[in-house]
Amino acid sequence: MKRCEIVISGAGIAGVATAYYLSVKYGQARVVLIDKLLPMSLTTSKSGENFRDYWPQHCMASFAGRSLDLMQELADQSGDAFDMRFFGYDFVSESANREVFPSDALRASPSGLRRNCDREAIRRQYPHLAETIRQVVHIERAGSIDVYALGSLLLSRARDAGVELVCGTVDSIDQDSSGFALHLSTAGGEARVTANRLVLAAGPFVDELAGMLGIELPVESFLQRKIVIPDPDRIIPRDMPFTVFADPQTFDWSDEETELIDDDPDYxxxxxxxxxxxxxxPESNDQIKLGWAYNRASEPPKWDPRDDISFPSIVLRGASRFIPALDRYVKDRIPTPVVQYSGYYTRTRENWPLIGPLGLEGLYTVAALSGYGTMCACAAGELCADWMMGGSLPDFARNFHPDRYSDQAILAEIDGLESDGQL
Ligand SMILES: Cc1cc2nc3c(=O)[nH]c(=O)nc-3n(C[C@H](O)[C@H](O)[C@H](O)COP(=O)(O)OP(=O)(O)OC[C@H]3O[C@@H](n4cnc5c(N)ncnc54)[C@H](O)[C@@H]3O)c2cc1C
Structure with missing residues (x-):
């Protein structure tokens, strides 16, 4: 049996960042991090690794902004150990008038955003985009990181500060007056870890763990995907920012295709x-990465979700609407190898995370990080550590409190949201 002060269940980027801020910011060395898998190998390894401070609500914009500040500090201290690169995001639309991404945060302070609706200028500056594109909005403070390198940096510093990593599956949890007892299956047999406080950071399985303590969390999981393929025809300029088609679209199927689809309820x-x-x-080695979180059907998460053979052609077909030359890859043959990453966006209905105390004395969570968990991990880990160690809390803490739905003012704000910011 192992006894510690704090046990964190889940060594994805959220659990690792929490261990880092507990041990490095607060000097809490008696922390055990438990995972069934290698650290950062579940959802975290599926991340597109992109970041932005462009969010619909102030709480999310401040949260992401704080995380970017923390990442920049870490990048400076570590000699850019996780390749933090700022190349911006371009949101593109076929309409010059529509707001491409409704954002109170940006209406209040539109610095860091460049909007271009000049048709000729768009043609000159973005020759790879479709002639139908009438608006390009460039976000400055956005780019990408190497998430595994960030997590490895946080984990090695946390271990240097005393955090211990245990490999095991949490099968059940008991709580009594002395804290929590976690029952594990490990390679060496059954084991038990006890702690005064427990953090649930189990990604898509967080509600399963909360359920072991009789708690139901307001989260659902949605399987989303991205692909990486070669770009042998060099269609995507190597210096193209992360480019997002802001408009919804329907596909222009041929009569024959429509008939086939109509005949099959599954499609x-x-x-x-x-x-x-x-x-x-664009990715290194003349590759490109494409993602589209269009799945709106939640499901109970699986440990090893299957790839979808139709996803590569759907996402390329959709992308050829705003980068027409990609149509070549749909019509001829998708360049191989096609590497597909499938993982869950585990999220709340408004797409804000759950971070803070969870109703039972000593129980906390850092979860529901949806499609933004790698860019926001540092702020999420810091916020969870602030709650646990009595640090001063940022403004956004109350919006992300797991019990926020019982606060009428926050509930009204949630009910009135225009956009959930999901990409
Ligand atoms: C396709 C895709 C693209 C994405 N792109 C981006 C992006 O561009 N930018 C961005 O910021 N975010 C992105 N995300 C989101 C981001 O990857 C997640 O929000 C983040 O990785 C969640 O981290 P986590 O630590 O909460 O979960 P996880 O990484 O899933 O970690 C949870 C850990 O808990 C462990 N665990 C669970 N149950 C148990 C148990 N019973 N016993 C022991 N261990 C257990 C698991 O093994 C796992 O290691 C993307 C996600 C997907 C799916």
Whole structure:
């Protein structure tokens, strides 16, 4: 049996960042981090690794902004150990008038945003974009990181500060007056870890763990994907920012295709409108990465979700709407190898995370990080540590408190949201 002060269940980027801020910011060395898998190998390894401070609500914009500040500090201290690069995001739309991404935060302070609706200028500056594009909004404070390198840096510093990593599956949890007892299956047999305080950081399985303590969390998981493929025809300029098609779209299927789809109830969703948010960016070695979080059907998470063979052609077909030359890859043959990453966006209905105390004495969570968990991990880990160690809390802390739905003012804000910011 192992006894410690704090046990964190889950060594994805959220659990690792929490261990880092507990041990390095607060000097809390008696922390055990438990994971069934290698650290950062579940959802974290599927991340597109992108970041932005462009969010619909102030709380999310401040949260992401804080995380970027923390990442910049870490990048400076570590000699850029995780390749933090600022190349911006371009949101593109076929309409010059529509707000490409409704954002109170940006209406209040639009610095860091460049909006271009000049048709000729768009043609000159972005020759790879479709002639139908009438608006490009460039976000300055955005780019990408190497998430595994960031997590490894945080984990090695946390271990240097005393944090211990245990490999095991949490099968059940008991709570009594002395704290929590976690029952594990490990390679060496059954084991037990006890602690005064427990942090649930189990990604898509966080509600399963909370359920072991009789708590239901307001989260659902949605399987989303991205692909990386070669770009042998060099269609995507190597210096193209992360480019997002802001408009929803329906596909222009041929009569023959429509008939086939109509005949198969499993594929009729292909005739529906797909949401905006499809994104493309250049990758190293003449590759490109494409993602589109269009799945709106939640499901119980699986440990090893299957790839979808139709995803590569759907995302390329959608992308050729705003980068027409990609149509070549749909019509001829998708360049191989096609590497697909499938993982869950585990999220709340308004798409704000759950960070803070959870109703039972000594129980906390850092979870529901949806499609933004790698860019916001540092601020999430810091906030969880601030709650646990009595540090001063940022303004956004109350919006992300797991019990926020019982606060009428926050509930009214949630009910009135225009956009959930999901990409
Ligand atoms: C396709 C895709 C693209 C994405 N792109 C981006 C992006 O560009 N930018 C961005 O910021 N975010 C992105 N995200 C989101 C980001 O990857 C997640 O929000 C983040 O990785 C969540 O981290 P986590 O630590 O909460 O969860 P996880 O990484 O899933 O970690 C949870 C850990 O808990 C462990 N665990 C669970 N149950 C148990 C148990 N019973 N016993 C022991 N261990 C357990 C698991 O093994 C796992 O290691 C993307 C996600 C997906 C799916």
């Amino acid at each position: 009729q969703w292909l005739l529906d409108e797909f949401p905006g948010g499809l994104h493309v960016k």
